[in-house]
Ligand code: 2M8
Ligand code: MG
């Protein structure tokens with residue numbers, strides 16, 4: 001079993017960004033050593049910080065499927081070898097993490113977004129002050145600074161008409177970029193999504209000595225539009241209710257499990273149902 005989870009509004013409370021309500025589910029997964037893989041809009045620094053707080057060293061997916069990041073721990077060594085061999089995509093490596101890039105680089109995205117700012121009305125996250133980001137999101141200044149360290153995507157607060165949002169999306173497509181809707185922001189990124197990242201990482205896991213001879217099942221949990229591709233790619237799809245917005249419209253072949261509780265409480269509720277007897 002592999003658990004792929006969105007963070008904001010799913011494992012983290014939409015307003016407080018706390019995982020408090022999820023502690024029972026987190027303990028369940030830790031007890032059975034089930035990999036818990038963040039698949040999020042968040043950046044590498046944001047994910048590293050949360051993984052440290054939760055004492056997790058599994059791989060994670062950053063910036064809406066833009067890169068699969070593997071901390072250099074003994075547990076990830078085989079996966080790094082497999083991904084290097086089978087997915088010779090660009091890698092961004094630091095002393096502690098190797099990232100396999102599926103999306104586009106932030107420099108390129110920022111250039112296109114800046115050019116389109118002459119025609120369309122929006123605020124981009126990297127051009128906003130840390131203080132304004134705190135006001136828009138409820139993040140602390142330290143958290144906002146980590147959110148600003150984008151490598152592969154640009155979150156935008158849309159301030160123009162819905163018609164222009166469609167035109168904006170078409171203009172991005174011409175530059176091989178995509179537009180995804182998160183909980184608060186629209187995200188401009190390369191031609192990837194959370195579903196593609198799930199499939200690549202699941203394939204790599206299925207080739208490891210631990211999972212080679214096992215039936216590998218995947219669960220995905222999310223609350224927003226940008227999670228639908230991930231939910232569709234998983235064996236078990238879980239929609240988490242949000243206190244801030246309705247469930248995203250979806251049309252899955254198999255109906256998803258839908259939490260009765262919001263955010264992390266709903267996350268725990270569904271983990272208990274699915275993984276409790278695993
Ligand atoms: C942004 O992502 C969320 C996720 O759905 C959103 O669109 O509302 C990203 O900028 C992320 O890096 C940041 O931590 C988050 C804060 O709310 O917003
Ligand atoms: Mg979310």
Ligand code: MG
Pocket residue numbers: 006007008039040041042182226
């Ligand atoms: Mg997200």
